[in-house]
Amino acid sequence: MYHGLTWDHPRGYAALDAAAAKTDGLLVWDRQPLEGFEAHPIAELCAHYDLVVLDHPHIGEAIAAGCLRPLEDVFGVDEIATLRRETIGPCLSSYHYAQRHWALPLDAATQVMAYRADLLDGPEPTTWDTVVALPERIPVALSLAGPHAALTLWSIVASFGADTSDADLLIDVDAGLSALDIMARIAARTPDAIRPLNPIGLLAAMAARDTIALCPLVYGYVNYAPAITFADAPRAQANTRPGSTLGGTGIGVSARCNASPALLDHLRWLMSAEAQIRFIPDHEGQPSRRAAWHDDAVNKRWGNFYRATAATLEAAHVRPRHDGAIAFQTAASAAIRDALAQGQPHRALLDDLQRRYAASRQPGAER
Numbered sequence: 001m002y003h004g005l006t007w008d009h010p011r012g013y014a015a016l017d018a019a020a021a022k023t024d025g026l027l028v029w030d031r032q033p034l035e036g037f038e039a040h041p042i043a044e045l046c047a048h049y050d051l052v053v054l055d056h057p058h059i060g061e062a063i064a065a066g067c068l069r070p071l072e073d074v075f076g077v078d079e080i081a082t083l084r085r086e087t088i089g090p091c092l093s094s095y096h097y098a099q100r101h102w103a104l105p106l107d108a109a110t111q112v113m114a115y116r117a118d119l120l121d122g123p124e125p126t127t128w129d130t131v132v133a134l135p136e137r138i139p140v141a142l143s144l145a146g147p148h149a150a151l152t153l154w155s156i157v158a159s160f161g162a163d164t165s166d167a168d169l170l171i172d173v174d175a176g177l178s179a180l181d182i183m184a185r186i187a188a189r190t191p192d193a194i195r196p197l198n199p200i201g202l203l204a205a206m207a208a209r210d211t212i213a214l215c216p217l218v219y220g221y222v223n224y225a226p227a228i229t230f231a232d233a234p235r236a237q238a239n240t241r242p243g244s245t246l247g248g249t250g251i252g253v254s255a256r257c258n259a260s261p262a263l264l265d266h267l268r269w270l271m272s273a274e275a276q277i278r279f280i281p282d283h284e285g286q287p288s289r290r291a292a293w294h295d296d297a298v299n300k301r302w303g304n305f306y307r308a309t310a311a312t313l314e315a316a317h318v319r320p321r322h323d324g325a326i327a328f329q330t331a332a333s334a335a336i337r338d339a340l341a342q343g344q345p346h347r348a349l350l351d352d353l354q355r356r357y358a359a360s361r362q363p364g365a366e367r
Contacts, residue, residue: 002027002263004051004251007034009200011107011221012053012249015283019270026262027051034198035146038326043067050257053249056094056318057325059102062252064323069253070100074264083271088290089313095250097321103250104271105288110244110316111143111155111217112309113231114224116206119213128159128182128234131216135189138213142186144340145198149333151245151319152217153179158317159236159243170320170357173350180346186216187340195337203228219247222286226303232312246316248288320357328360 004020006012008031020027030049037045042058043065054062062068071080080101084092091105115124121138125131134140143152153171157163162175171179191211194202199219206212207227220230233242251267253259259267269275276289281298292298293306293313319325332353339349 001025002050002257002259003048004029004053005045005049006031006053007037007249008032009034009221010284011223011286015275015280015285016053016106016270018283019266019275019279023262023266026260027266034200038147038330041065046252046254046256050254050259050263052252052254053106054103054252055247055249056103057321057329059095059097059321060323060325062102063098067255068102069255069257070102071095071104071253072100074253074259075268079268086290087288088293088310089316090246090318091248091250091288091313094246094248094318094321103252104267105248106251106270107249107286108288108293108313109219109221109247109249109286110233110309110313111151111247112220112233112242112244112312113214113216114203114206114218114220114228115214115231116210116212117229119210124229124231125214125216126232126235127238128156128216128236131214131234132182132185134214135186139189139191139211140186140214140216141190141194141202141212142183143197143199143202143215143218144187144190144333144337145196145201147329147333148199148218149336149340150329151247151333153183153336154317154319155217155233155243155245156182157243158245158315159234159241161236161240163243163317168358170354171350173347176350177346180340180349183336184340184343184346217244220286220305220309222281222302222305223284225305229303230305230309232309241315242312244312244316246313246318248286322361324360328357331356 016029042062045052046067087105091108095103156179157175160175162172203224233244276287277292280287293310299307
């Protein structure tokens with residue numbers, strides 16, 4: 001029997017459990033809180049599990065620890081090339097690092113706009129100018145808890161066409177200053193009760209109460225549609241790209257795993273059209289196959305969640321993935337929250353973030 005580890009939200013385990021139940025005991029999945037993947041080194045998880053569901057910023061750490069098997073060695077180059085053509089946006093390419101792919105794109109997600117249509121007092125906002133004008137009339141919130149302060153900053157920067165990925169420069173200064181100004185204006189009006197909430201908690205609060213009408217950037221969860229309306233992330237201008245930072249998860253094969261033909265066939269099936277377009281959406285998952293995001297039946301069932309946000313996912317920004325990226329992401333988010341709360345000058349914050357980023361990329365940096 002093989003053992004896998006995933007996260008404890010229905011989007012993370014429902015489809016995997018249901019699929020594993022059809023394997024006659026071949027595979028069983030354990031669960032941990034989503035935050036657990038940030039708290040535990042990937043090598044520690046891979047030492048205990050054959051399959052590990054992970055996010056792309058963990059890849060550099062995993063390669064440094066030698067705890068994952070490259071997919072090219074498990075499935076072959078041709079299969080991975082076919083999968084890449086069928087996968088939406090950078091959901092597979094985000095796991096391409098050091099000239100290999102390291103995880104199958106199980107789950108597709110990115111930061112999108114979420115709002116309560118019954119509380120919106122006008123047309124759906126599409127640009128940051130229209131978003132920042134909203135808090136004067138309706139309650140608007142930012143997603144700032146955990147790593148999300150940094151992810152929100154990177155998304156807004158990406159909307160200005162200035163995102164970077166695994167580069168020496170973390171954030172373009174001019175775009176960063178504009179993004180922090182937007183964040184400061186919205187954060188000043190974000191209710192205190194919302195600030196500690198992760199995306200799941202924020203969306204649950206939006207669905208249950210009338211205290212938040214709109215969140216311009218939050219990771220999309222199909223489970224909350226259609227009570228909440230999801231739309232493309234805001235753009236800098238009407239004719240530019242929606243700015244967003246990729247999330248989602250992939251299935252990594254640990255170095256300890258001697259994958260049998262039956263296990264490999266099961267993983268292939270999870271990536272198949274049958275599973276991605278029917279089985280996974282039927283079990284509260286968010287598939288990674290592009291065809292599923294444009295499927296009429298899938299969109300009808302889930303309030304057009306997929307089609308309404310597909311353009312954002314196609315254009316999503318890939319986060320830094322070097323060994324040390326997770327620790328940097330955590331520290332950067334805390335620094336951003338503190339700076340917004342204390343009114344720190346934006347340029348000083350950007351300089352601090354760049355110093356932290358450069359230090360995180362140095363050999364021997366604290367992880």
